Amino acid sequence: MSSTIPTEPHRKALIGSPSNFWLHSSKNGFDLTHPSVHSSPVTGPTHIIQTSTEPITIDPSKSALIIIDMQNFFLSEAFGRDQKGPGHAACKQLAAHAIPAARKASIRVIWVNWGLTEEEVGNMPPAVKRAFGFFSIPADVDFKADDAFGHHEESISVDRHGKENQSFYRGIGADCGTLKFPDGKTVEGGKLLMRDSWNAALQPPLDAIFDEGSKLESKPDVWIHKNRMSGMWGSTTPLKEFLDKEGIRTLFFTGVNTDQQWI
Structure with a gap:
């Protein structure tokens, strides 16, 4: 008596909403071509990409x-x-x-x-600034009104936990100073993550x-x-x-x- 392996039925699905959806086929994987409506044929070229799980079909003009x-x-x-x-x-x-x-x-x-621009640095929330480290001054030194949120002469660089470190910068927007490569060459790093800076x-x-x-x-x-x-x-x-x-x-x-x- 011969045995047969049951075949999985071909199924399809619409995933998402009318304005943003994917198509799925149990045979062909995910269709990410984003037609205007799910029944519209794709008019331009498409590419099928084999992933580690299922293939995806994309429209390069929308990718x-x-x-x-x-x-x-x-x-x-x-x-x-x-x-x-x-x-x-x-x-x-x-x-x-x-x-x-x-x-x-x-x-x-x-x-x-x-x-970043100067305005963006000035308005940056503390949670973002903290991620890149910040400056710390002695507890008996007062913050001055004009430099409370900027560079201070007596500041040191600290990590995001407030512990002193030896980094090249003191947070977003702070000057990185002169940086040295292993071969001895130097470069002016510029202000950290600011537009048009070397860093x-x-x-x-x-x-x-x-x-x-x-x-x-x-x-x-x-x-x-x-x-x-x-x-x-x-x-x-x-x-x-x-x-x-x-x-x-x-x-x-x-x-x-x-x-x-x-x-």
Whole structure:
């Protein structure tokens, strides 16, 4: 007597809401092409990506590669960063594989980086400032009205728990001073995570890769400043505004600090 293995029935599902939904097929995996209505056929090209669980189908015109925080502050030897750590492993994978593949597939590449203004630093809530350390002064010294929340001559750098450390900076917006590389070369670090500072610039070779991508005639790379750990922390941010304007719905997060992007 021959035996037969029962076949699972083909099933489909709609997940989400009428304005934002995924399609799922037990045969084909998840459909993230985001048609206007679930019954509408996709008119443009699509790509099927095999994941560690199920395949996903995407519309490249509605997708973006989001590269997070690949900046000198998080990656440079001048800040004591491990050159064999996960950040540099991500840098190599981005340069060799992810960015070329995204451009070949006509997927937008968006670089999301810390880039603060003086106004943003002045209005930064304490919970965010604490994460990057802060300055501390002797208990018998008074805070002056004009420098209570800024640099103080008698201050020392402390970690987020208030313990003295030997870091190169005293919190967000503080001057990092002159930094030294292992080979003896020096660089002016600039104010921590402020726009146009060396510490907030992209780590080589990504700086050159962005410069090349920003000059593409079709779908040039985009640089978007953020002022929190996440680029999507509020009801609206520059990143969200750009995604909405461009109709981008599917995001591939890469880089460092990717776990913080929904905080």
